[in-house]
Amino acid sequence: MKIPEVSIPLWLNILKIANDPLNHLDAIAKKYGDTFIINFPETPIVFVSDPQAIKQIFTNTKDIKTPGELNAEMALITGNQGLLQLDGSRHKHRRKLMMPAFHGVKMQAQGKLICELTKQVMDKYLASKTFIAYPTIEEITLRVSMEVVLGLSEGERYEKLKYLLPSILKCMRSPIMQITSFVPFLQKDLGKWSPWGYLMQLRREIFQLLDAEVQERRQQADTSRSDILSELIFARDEMGELMTDEEVRDLLLSPLFAAQDASAVAITWLFYWVHRQPKVREQLLQELATLGDSPDPLSIAQLPYLSAVCNEVLRIYPAQLFTFPRRVESPIKLMGYNLNPGTLVMGCIYLTHQRRDLYPNPQQFQPERFLEKQYTPYEFFPFGGGARGCIGAAFAVFEMKLILATMLSNYQLTLVNKQPEQPRFEGLMCYPASGVKMQIAANTPRTSLETSAPLCV
Numbered sequence: 001m002k003i004p005e006v007s008i009p010l011w012l013n014i015l016k017i018a019n020d021p022l023n024h025l026d027a028i029a030k031k032y033g034d035t036f037i038i039n040f041p042e043t044p045i046v047f048v049s050d051p052q053a054i055k056q057i058f059t060n061t062k063d064i065k066t067p068g069e070l071n072a073e074m075a076l077i078t079g080n081q082g083l084l085q086l087d088g089s090r091h092k093h094r095r096k097l098m099m100p101a102f103h104g105v106k107m108q109a110q111g112k113l114i115c116e117l118t119k120q121v122m123d124k125y126l127a128s129k130t131f132i133a134y135p136t137i138e139e140i141t142l143r144v145s146m147e148v149v150l151g152l153s154e155g156e157r158y159e160k161l162k163y164l165l166p167s168i169l170k171c172m173r174s175p176i177m178q179i180t181s182f183v184p185f186l187q188k189d190l191g192k193w194s195p196w197g198y199l200m201q202l203r204r205e206i207f208q209l210l211d212a213e214v215q216e217r218r219q220q221a222d223t224s225r226s227d228i229l230s231e232l233i234f235a236r237d238e239m240g241e242l243m244t245d246e247e248v249r250d251l252l253l254s255p256l257f258a259a260q261d262a263s264a265v266a267i268t269w270l271f272y273w274v275h276r277q278p279k280v281r282e283q284l285l286q287e288l289a290t291l292g293d294s295p296d297p298l299s300i301a302q303l304p305y306l307s308a309v310c311n312e313v314l315r316i317y318p319a320q321l322f323t324f325p326r327r328v329e330s331p332i333k334l335m336g337y338n339l340n341p342g343t344l345v346m347g348c349i350y351l352t353h354q355r356r357d358l359y360p361n362p363q364q365f366q367p368e369r370f371l372e373k374q375y376t377p378y379e380f381f382p383f384g385g386g387a388r389g390c391i392g393a394a395f396a397v398f399e400m401k402l403i404l405a406t407m408l409s410n411y412q413l414t415l416v417n418k419q420p421e422q423p424r425f426e427g428l429m430c431y432p433a434s435g436v437k438m439q440i441a442a443n444t445p446r447t448s449l450e451t452s453a454p455l456c457v
Contacts, residue, residue: 035049048346066326081247134435149259168203210252415438
């Protein structure tokens, strides 16, 4: 049985995915089913969305590999020795080294920091009365990520990175850079006034600043610090040797960008849906009020309806539409189709999350579905899964909950635009096209929640 091939010309397919990704994927799935091929220039890619197929590509690590070379393009900003580029035992070892920072006691310790930074940033907008949610939340998540990953909260190096990290992401998302990524002869460094040259300059500056921070911190040898950089400086590789400065630097890049960008996208969608659905907002306020004055971050994170709302946001508009690619290493059968070695396979997160057999009325925002049913990691996987699942997934959801709780308890927010927000796909992520413009005012004493002390402080 032959896998259906999407017959749309590649240029039109790319254009539709960029400008109208969700409707385009819906149309493809309706015509071709839950397994189909898109013929890209270098190699065709098989896309799957059936949970059984997702389980197979996540768990069959013998016949389906996740080689770092498939993420080679990401090395431009994440370095050659980051988690995305490593394979086998090196990848497993480095991932294990970094995992504690995003889980358990260390994650909980960052709770108050998240709430405090949220208030610091949002208080700046009270006078202006309006703000654009995406760049505002990106500022919060960037500051959190720099504290968690680098242990930086002030100083000249901190200020430079706070400017450069979002700048390089904005540069890579620009229309001209999207074109350049598909036209190799445009990828020439002609100085900072050329698109590629400007990108390379940003990259050099970020790498130089991180190199300097790694070297300085290694000289200080301060074992009392708990950020990821401090952990990696003293960590041993799989051979028992200290890692090089370059290895440490590259391992910092992926979590820095992910904790900033992917988290900001997810939280922006969270704000959009909560304030587009007044009943959802009111139910969240009622649930938060049950915690009393100044609840600790862990209590907030355990609230069931808040958890359901965050999951529904990640389901309906997942920040990441596709999993990272896998490569078939041995002949296998996937959903009745024979796949030969060398075949590339990607899970389509969005289409799985839109399956009517899993999620009735999938285009409706219904948090209650996550209270009524527990989904498997092959039915609900907003951060991917398997060996390439996002290392900071638990921390991202924790951050979503605390930022939203802090906002709801301290500010009155309303959407400025009444029409539905349109998603825009760039890279692997699905951004709100307008950034979501909101009005803001400080809460006035009206409910028991509003008269209590601010959450998490």
